[in-house]
Amino acid sequence: xxxxxxxxxxxxxxxxxxxxxxxxxxxxxxxxxxxxxxxxxxxxxxxxxxxxxxxxxxxxxxxxxxxxxxxxxxxxxxxxxxxxxxxxxxxxxxxxxxxxxxxxxxxxxxx
Amino acid sequence: xxxxxxxxxxxxxxxxxxxxxxxxxxxxxxxxxxxxxxxxxxxxxxxxxxxxxxxxxxxxxxxxxxxxxxxxxxxxxxxxxxxxxxxxxxxxxxxxxxxxxxxxxxxxxxxx
Numbered sequence: 001x002x003x004x005x006x007x008x009x010x011x012x013x014x015x016x017x018x019x020x021x022x023x024x025x026x027x028x029x030x031x032x033x034x035x036x037x038x039x040x041x042x043x044x045x046x047x048x049x050x051x052x053x054x055x056x057x058x059x060x061x062x063x064x065x066x067x068x069x070x071x072x073x074x075x076x077x078x079x080x081x082x083x084x085x086x087x088x089x090x091x092x093x094x095x096x097x098x099x100x101x102x103x104x105x106x107x108x109x110x111x
Numbered sequence: 112x113x114x115x116x117x118x119x120x121x122x123x124x125x126x127x128x129x130x131x132x133x134x135x136x137x138x139x140x141x142x143x144x145x146x147x148x149x150x151x152x153x154x155x156x157x158x159x160x161x162x163x164x165x166x167x168x169x170x171x172x173x174x175x176x177x178x179x180x181x182x183x184x185x186x187x188x189x190x191x192x193x194x195x196x197x198x199x200x201x202x203x204x205x206x207x208x209x210x211x212x213x214x215x216x217x218x219x220x221x222x223x
Contacts, residue, residue, distance in 0.1 A: 004154075033210070042115075042198050042213030043155065056209050091154050098143050098202070100211060102154035 002026060004103035006092050012109045013082055020078045021106045025094030032075050033093040033100060034067055036060070043091055049075060082110045113138045115214035117199055123220045124189055132184040132217045134199030144182050145211060146175050147198040155198055189221045 005024045013019050025032050031050050035043035046065070048056045051072040061067075064082075069075040079086055087110045093100040114137040124130055136144065143162055147155035159168040161177040168175045172193065174185045184197055196218045200211040 035211075040215065042200070042215050043211075045210035045212070048209045056206070058210070093154075098160050099145065099157050101157055102147075105152075105154045107152075 004092055004094050004101055006090075006103040006106050008106060009104060010107045010109075012111065014111050015084060016081055018078065018080045019082060019108065020076055021090055021092075021108075023075045023077070023092030023094075023103060025074070025092070026096075026101060029094035029096045029101075030072070031095045031100075032069055033095070034075070034077050035091040035093065035102075037089045037091055037105070038087075046077075079108075082108075084110050086110050113201055113203055113212040115199055115201055115212055117197075117214035117217050119217060120215070121218045121220070123222065124186075126190055126221055126223050127188050129185070129187045129189070131186070132197055132219070134182040134184070134214055135180060136182070136199070136201050138201045138203045138212070140204035142202045142204045142206075144177055145200045145202070146173075146182070146184055147200065149196045149198055149216070158197075186219070189219075191221045191223050194219055194221045 007022045033048050034046040037043040045058050046061050047067050049069040064080045067077045089105040091105045093102045116135045118133045143160050146158040149155045159175040164179045166177050172187050176183045196216040198216045200213040
């Protein structure tokens with residue numbers, strides 16, 4: 001399968017812990033995106049990379065969130081000091097032209 | 112600020128009963144409008160990109176159309192496997208290559 005992959009698929013953590021998610025985009029795609037989706041809502045944009053450069057960050061991305069794409073391939077999203085409000089599906093997408101192709105998501109539950 | 116409103120929130124159809132989903136949008140300079148399908152617990156699956164008013168795209172039982180203010184997703188003779196949430200999103204010219212702004216989706220259920 002050559003689609004976008006995300007790991008882990010599910011993560012349960014306690015409030016105050018740090019968590020890190022990984023995204024592997026489609027291999028020839030130079031753009032990578034992170035979105036967050038809560039139940040009954042559409043995905044909300046968090047941040048965007050073109051190659052290894054982080055070009056845009058949403059105001060939703062507080063200081064506790066950091067994302068990297070060190071070699072322009074895979075990306076990581078870290079959340080420090082998790083809060084219950086961080087519980088959501090974290091989606092990664094990649095693109096080469098217009099259409100963005102999404103991975104299966106990481107479901108985060110903060111207890 | 113870009114805005115996308117989808118209606119209805121939920122739609123229940125009988126198999127074979129055609130209908131349309133609506134996506135109204137406000138964006139300063141549309142670069143593209145996108146339709147996605149999302150099954151429970153999965154990521155959105157890309158369906159169509161529309162670029163300009165009057166454009167139409169088709170895929171199996173689905174046809175997407177675009178005007179200057181809204182887009183429609185027409186479903187002809189739906190089958191139970193078409194049951195999913197359908198998401199509409201826009202990308203503005205000023206954010207070329209960047210963010211999509213999504214609506215909240217229409218949850219479609221097709222009964223056999």
